[in-house]
Amino acid sequence: MTRTHVQCNVNGDEVDFLTDPAESLLNALRDQLGLLGVKEGCGTGDCGACSIMLDDAVTCACLVFAAEAERSTIVTIEGLADADKLHPLQQCFLEGAALQCGVCTPGFLIAAKALLDRNPDPTETEVRYALAGNLCRCTGYDKIIRSVLAAAEEMRNDHGVSL
Amino acid sequence: MTATDQTATKQTATEQTTTEQTAAAAYKWVGTRPVRPDGVDKVTGKAQFGADRVLPGMLEGVVARSPHAHARIVSIDTTAAAAMPGVHAVITGADFPDLSDSGASADDVSRSRNVMARDKVLYVGHVVAAVAAQTRRQARAAADAIVVEYDVLDHVLTLDQATADGAPLLHPEMVARGIDPEDARPNTASRVAHERGDLDVGFANADVIIERSFTTQAVHQGYIEPHAAVADVTRDGRAELWCSSQGHFAIRSMSTTVLGWELSDVKVTPAEIGGGFGGKTTIYLEPLSLLLSQRSGRPVRMVMDRNEVFTASGPTSGSNIRVKLGATAAGALTAADIMLEYEAGAFPGSPVGAAAMTAIACYDVPNFSVVGFDVVLNRPKTAAYRAPGAPAAAFAVESVLDEVARELSIDPIDLRLMNAAVEGTQASYGPTFPRIGFVETLEAIRHCDHYQSPLGPNQGRGIGCGFWFNVGGNSTATVNVHEDGRLTVMTGSPDIGGSRSSMALFAAEELGIDVNTIQSIIGDTDTIGFADVTGGSRVTLSTGAAVIEACREMREDLCRRAALMWDVDRDLVEWVDGRAQHVDRTETPLSLADVAAKAGRTGGPISVTAAMNMRGAGAGFSTQVVDVEIDPETGQTSVVRFTTAQDAGTAIHPSYVEGQMQGGVVQGIGWALNETYTYREDGSLDNDSFLDYRVPVASDLPMIDTIIVEVPNPAHPYGVRGVGEVGIVPTMGAVANAIHDAIGHRLCDLPMSPMRILDAINQGNG
Numbered sequence: 001m002t003r004t005h006v007q008c009n010v011n012g013d014e015v016d017f018l019t020d021p022a023e024s025l026l027n028a029l030r031d032q033l034g035l036l037g038v039k040e041g042c043g044t045g046d047c048g049a050c051s052i053m054l055d056d057a058v059t060c061a062c063l064v065f066a067a068e069a070e071r072s073t074i075v076t077i078e079g080l081a082d083a084d085k086l087h088p089l090q091q092c093f094l095e096g097a098a099l100q101c102g103v104c105t106p107g108f109l110i111a112a113k114a115l116l117d118r119n120p121d122p123t124e125t126e127v128r129y130a131l132a133g134n135l136c137r138c139t140g141y142d143k144i145i146r147s148v149l150a151a152a153e154e155m156r157n158d159h160g161v162s163l
Numbered sequence: 164m165t166a167t168d169q170t171a172t173k174q175t176a177t178e179q180t181t182t183e184q185t186a187a188a189a190y191k192w193v194g195t196r197p198v199r200p201d202g203v204d205k206v207t208g209k210a211q212f213g214a215d216r217v218l219p220g221m222l223e224g225v226v227a228r229s230p231h232a233h234a235r236i237v238s239i240d241t242t243a244a245a246a247m248p249g250v251h252a253v254i255t256g257a258d259f260p261d262l263s264d265s266g267a268s269a270d271d272v273s274r275s276r277n278v279m280a281r282d283k284v285l286y287v288g289h290v291v292a293a294v295a296a297q298t299r300r301q302a303r304a305a306a307d308a309i310v311v312e313y314d315v316l317d318h319v320l321t322l323d324q325a326t327a328d329g330a331p332l333l334h335p336e337m338v339a340r341g342i343d344p345e346d347a348r349p350n351t352a353s354r355v356a357h358e359r360g361d362l363d364v365g366f367a368n369a370d371v372i373i374e375r376s377f378t379t380q381a382v383h384q385g386y387i388e389p390h391a392a393v394a395d396v397t398r399d400g401r402a403e404l405w406c407s408s409q410g411h412f413a414i415r416s417m418s419t420t421v422l423g424w425e426l427s428d429v430k431v432t433p434a435e436i437g438g439g440f441g442g443k444t445t446i447y448l449e450p451l452s453l454l455l456s457q458r459s460g461r462p463v464r465m466v467m468d469r470n471e472v473f474t475a476s477g478p479t480s481g482s483n484i485r486v487k488l489g490a491t492a493a494g495a496l497t498a499a500d501i502m503l504e505y506e507a508g509a510f511p512g513s514p515v516g517a518a519a520m521t522a523i524a525c526y527d528v529p530n531f532s533v534v535g536f537d538v539v540l541n542r543p544k545t546a547a548y549r550a551p552g553a554p555a556a557a558f559a560v561e562s563v564l565d566e567v568a569r570e571l572s573i574d575p576i577d578l579r580l581m582n583a584a585v586e587g588t589q590a591s592y593g594p595t596f597p598r599i600g601f602v603e604t605l606e607a608i609r610h611c612d613h614y615q616s617p618l619g620p621n622q623g624r625g626i627g628c629g630f631w632f633n634v635g636g637n638s639t640a641t642v643n644v645h646e647d648g649r650l651t652v653m654t655g656s657p658d659i660g661g662s663r664s665s666m667a668l669f670a671a672e673e674l675g676i677d678v679n680t681i682q683s684i685i686g687d688t689d690t691i692g693f694a695d696v697t698g699g700s701r702v703t704l705s706t707g708a709a710v711i712e713a714c715r716e717m718r719e720d721l722c723r724r725a726a727l728m729w730d731v732d733r734d735l736v737e738w739v740d741g742r743a744q745h746v747d748r749t750e751t752p753l754s755l756a757d758v759a760a761k762a763g764r765t766g767g768p769i770s771v772t773a774a775m776n777m778r779g780a781g782a783g784f785s786t787q788v789v790d791v792e793i794d795p796e797t798g799q800t801s802v803v804r805f806t807t808a809q810d811a812g813t814a815i816h817p818s819y820v821e822g823q824m825q826g827g828v829v830q831g832i833g834w835a836l837n838e839t840y841t842y843r844e845d846g847s848l849d850n851d852s853f854l855d856y857r858v859p860v861a862s863d864l865p866m867i868d869t870i871i872v873e874v875p876n877p878a879h880p881y882g883v884r885g886v887g888e889v890g891i892v893p894t895m896g897a898v899a900n901a902i903h904d905a906i907g908h909r910l911c912d913l914p915m916s917p918m919r920i921l922d923a924i925n926q927g928n929g
Contacts, residue, residue, distance in 0.1 A: 022300075034217075035208070036208070036211070036215040036217075037207070037208015037209065038208070039212070039387075039388070039437070040214065040389070040466075041387040041388065041389070041437075041469065041853075042469040042852065042853050043468060043469060044469065044852055044853070044854065046469075046852060046853035046854045047387055047469075047853050049387055076208065077206075077207065077208035078207070078208045080207070081207055086203070086206065086207070090206040090207065093202075093206050094198045094199075094202045094203065094206060095198065096818075097196065097199070097661075097818035097819060097821075097822055099199075099202070099205050099206065100438075100659070100660055100661060100819070100822055100826065101386070101387070101388070101435070101436060101437045101438045101439075101659060102201065102204075102205030102206075102210055102435065102437070103212055103386075103387045103388040103435075103437025103438060104387045104437075105205050105206055106206075106208050109206060124866075125862075127861070128861040128862040128864070129861075129862045131860075131861045131862075132860045132861050132862040133860075134860075134861070135385075135387055135853060135858060135860065136387070136861075137384075137385045137386055137387055137438050137440070137826070137830070137858060138438055138660075138822070138826045139822055139825060139826055139829075140822075140825035140826045140827075140828055140829030140830075140859075140864065140867050141829070141859075141860075141861040141864055142821075142825045142864075142866050142867045143818070143821070143822060143825070144861070145861060145866070146866075
């Protein structure tokens with residue numbers, strides 16, 4: 001089978017790999033690039049556990065062929081924190097007990113980051129709809145929603161965003 | 164201080180007020196909310212779940228499954244598959260020992276035939292073969308090339324079909340337990356009964372008698388992480404298995420039993436578990452990956468696709484339930500007659516026993532009969548799901564109680580208070596309750612802002628209650644002091660709800676040290692002593708008790724060592740605030756680090772292991788109030804407000820107590836409103852994806868307000884009751900009662916979908 005050469009930027013690194021035409025971006029990220037923080041919960045785009053930022057759009061990596069990632073910019077959960085400091089969303093998830101088993105957490109954090117990037121002051125309802133594509137079976141979402149709202153507030157205060 | 168004095172409530176509702184006048188106020192660390200030990204790894208993507216283990220030379224394994232709901236296997240030809248590119252091993256039922264005449268237990272025989280069919284397939288998705296190949300795609304192609312010849316048999320998909328006269332039998336050799344031969348019905352594996360008093364007298368004393376029949380549907384636990392296992396069998400016969408489970412010791416014994424291997428030849432390492440809710444207390448891929456690894460001489464990873472999770476891993480039972488209650492005009496329950504029929508799936512073992520034990524355990528009823536039947540049918544073998552058996556039974560009982568309250572014009576909380584089980588009540592399942600907190604949960608709801616608030620148009624309010632045992636069992640804990648004086652706490656209990664935090668909090672409290680300096684980990688089967696599965700809400704309760712015992716022994720050891728260092732009598736040393744102190748304050752106190760630094764001179768390394776089988780339980784109760792709003796045009800139900808009160812005994816880490824309460828409620832809301840297995844006539848599952856099997860999402864829900872009630876469990880050193888399960892038990896009944904309040908009609912069939920609600924409204928108006 002002919003393999004395609006793919007070049008893209010993942011979490012700030014220029015990377016390249018060979019992929020066959022049927023390989024999903026999820027499998028390429030996990031199996032070829034070792035980014036095991038990207039989780040597979042369903043493989044059909046229904047659970048959001050494999051959410052990544054693909055050129056600034058929240059995307060289920062299981063729904064994209066790896067070959068489609070050519071020249072794209074990707075952020076996964078592994079790229080969310082700075083070297084020495086967690087992202088405020090990560091810190092608020094920890095302090096707000098927003099995770100139990102944690103397998104959905106990477107997807108939620110990516111989806112929440114995408115929300116706050118475009119809307120730094122969301123309402124509870126806006127958070128709920130922005131995260132409606134991410135399934136969590138442990139928490140009942142309560143503490144996740146609270147933690148996203150807390151992170152939004154903290155980021156607004158830190159960045160001096162006037163609203 | 165009496166138990167009553169220690170009782171208090173901690174409300175962390177929308178307004179986030181917290182009243183810390185609790186039993187926990189006596190503690191420094193217990194009752195605080197530190198960041199969980201596994202937290203940072205889980206928010207940065209580093210946590211390793213079952214599918215995240217990668218070994219050099221690892222093969223990928225897949226499973227071939229039956230397309231038929233019921234068929235005899237005539238032959239299996241793997242020749243072509245075995246010769247395909249990349250294929251290293253192919254296994255079928257012929258590669259497993261036949262346990263049926265080996266003296267193995269019936270459960271072991273069932274499990275063995277569930278993980279790999281033998282002679283017959285009993286549901287669509289039943290495993291008939293497995294393949295290991297270099298890539299998953301090669302393995303799948305080979306699995307598809309396996310030729311199985313079937314002799315297709317008639318199948319049964321519902322309780323009514325399964326028990327009808329002349330129904331096709333799944334297990335013709337099955338001997339029903341608890342049923343006289345003349346009363347035997349097809350496919351009925353067992354009958355359980357709990358009876359007391361005289362039903363005729365009870366109903367004769369009743370002023371109101373209400374009887375309703377209910378149906379509930381099979382629902383899946385819905386953990387987001389599919390089952391996964393990685394096996395590596397070495398040529399000396401030793402094997403390692405990494406997998407995500409609720410009990411790696413159980414996985415080891417079940418896997419080696421079905422393989423006929425020596426138990427202790429296999430080391431099982433628990434991966435992080437991406438949700439279980441009871442569904443990961445049994446084996447599916449584990450023995451297959453072990454055998455494929457042995458046959459290929461290579462590590463083998465197997466991961467289920469989501470449709471396999473739905474099709475072939477344990478849902479919980481659907482049920483038929485009939486409840487008849489009698490009460491006096493004043494509201495005293497006089498009699499309860501309850502029949503429970505639960506789907507076991509393809510092999511015996513539904514949770515109907517627990518359903519029968521819990522059905523009326525909240526109440527003190529003088530005359531009752533609770534009879535349950537375990538029925539096999541051509542669906543996947545059911546597995547445990549959060550308070551197994553209890554939620555469906557509670558849905559029926561709480562619905563009929565609501566009818567009784569309406570008939571008698573008694574407030575639903577008052578009716579429950581009048582009949583509530585209290586300390587000294589003989590539980591419907593036998594023992595006498597010690598101090599319990601059911602009444603306190605009812606009072607907490609009665610007095611909460613939610614219960615007092617007005618309802619809007621098209622809204623209704625419902626109450627529901629529930630009980631769960633919270634079991635004890637076997638646990639091991641080892642506490643090690645490092646050379647720098649810091650602590651590692653290790654147990655054998657996989658952490659599915661934050662229990663590593665609880666273990667660290669117990670150790671911090673007992674030894675007076677900062678919880679954030681403690682490592683709290685789970686050992687593999689070669690490293691730590693035995694533990695029963697993480698299930699029954701037992702870990703904080705009984706593994707916690709083992710940690711506490713180990714820490715107390717360590718405190719004694721530390722005092723002994725300090726006495727040696729000071730050359731004084733042991734009796735002159737006490738352990739205060741994390742330091743050894745001379746009772747007369749004549750010596751400079753010694754910290755853990757000070758004692759650790761001299762450990763070699765005071766008896767060697769500082770390490771204590773406690774292993775115990777904790778008897779008894781920590782009976783837990785929950786009361787919930789829910790407001791729903793019904794769209795009269797579409798029949799759509801929105802849950803607009805929810806408050807749950809639960810007796811935690813003592814909340815060790817309140818955030819994770821709340822998390823268990825909220826998670827249980829939302830699973831209950833899904834079970835009540837959306838979730839159901841839908842089968843085609845041919846026995847295949849019609850909704851085997853998260854798109855079609857719709858679990859609640861964030862936009863479906865309000866905040867879930869929690870009231871932690873703390874009535875300490877007298878059987879536990881910190882009063883812990885266990886909190887994981889009871890939170891799901893009241894929810895379906897509460898939602899049904901709220902819907903009745905909103906539309907004036909009783910829905911007795913789950914899920915209470917928009918179509919059913921519209922039908923109820925239209926029939927009522929017709």
